């Protein structure tokens with residue numbers, strides 16, 4: 667009798683233990699990012715994104731540049747939750763309209779990617795994962811490193827326009843305040859210096875530059891480079907609606923390489939912050955190492971992009987999977 671009770675007890679507790687473990691594994695699995703999260707729910711998801719990013723790149727090369735900037739502007743504001751993609755409607759104030767988002771472009775092509783996904787797997791792949799994976803694929807199109815990105819992010823149901831200017835540094839901020847902002851989301855100095863290497867592609871509008879040129883020229887700017895910048899931005903008060911800009915990196919403007927670091931060492935940094943990274947004793951050693959070694963830059967860039975993309979994700983039952991990345995779902 668006692669043996670039977672004992673056996674019965676151990677069998678049922680074993681079953682109980684197994685079920686608890688399964689539930690635990692299931693819930694942990696659901697609430698964390700993982701590689702190939704859509705393997706069962708939408709097996710072609712990553713391939714569809716890659717195909718669309720590649721097609722868009724061949725039509726409009728600068729879409730790839732935009733996907734890289736989108737990753738930064740979305741993930742550093744709360745998390746990679748596609749809060750950036752929401753448009754102003756029904757009480758939502760779009761993050762895109764903030765002064766910090768000046769010059770952001772190509773949002774309409776996010777829809778091209780989302781539409782292709784919705785056709786194959788409706789309401790399955792989050793806009794947040796589109797932000798992350800399009801950046802991963804955009805980085806590759808621009809000659810940058812391969813990043814092993816996890817998926818399973820969910821979309822926010824609100825915009826964070828109200829905290830945006832506390833979340834995204836300004837181009838005139840000090841090196842130490844920028845470092846501490848990145849530190850607060852788990853990105854160290856080396857990683858922060860690597861991420862700024864994204865300014866090896868793309869452009870800066872004159873409104874973000876003229877204070878370095880007029881009324882007096884910032885003495886840290888190389889004189890020949892200053893001539894180029896003044897040619898691109900001939901007046902101290904550029905019309906914000908005119909598309910007046912200078913290239914981030916004149917050498918290889920569409921390649922994500924270490925020219926950004928070579929440029930700042932040669933006093934050809936575009937933003938005040940870019941240039942200051944080359945004189946601050948905390949960042950200069952990394953700038954020098956990255957300028958000397960593109961592979962090292964790429965390794966650090968890939969590491970830091972991963973940290974940025976995994977900061978504070980919205981997972982499990984939180985948030986939603988938006989149908990249209992521009993709007994929260996109406997229930």
Ligand code: HEM
Pocket residue numbers: 731732734735738768769770771835836837838844861862864865867868869870871872874937939
């Ligand atoms: C403290 C950090 C940063 C500041 C203050 C900053 C600021 C800026 C500014 C002012 C522009 C020019 C916008 C314009 O006039 O059109 C710009 C462009 C850009 N930024 Fe940053 N940025 C920072 C970090 C990053 C990071 C971490 C990334 C990506 C990993 C990034 C990617 C880009 C890209 C790709 C562009 C070019 C966009 C285009 O050509 O459309 N930036 N950034």
Ligand SMILES: [Ca+2]
Pocket residue numbers: 739740741742743744745746747748749750
């Ligand atoms: Ca966000």
Ligand SMILES: [Ca+2]
Pocket residue numbers: 866867915917918919920921922923924925926
């Ligand atoms: Ca470049």
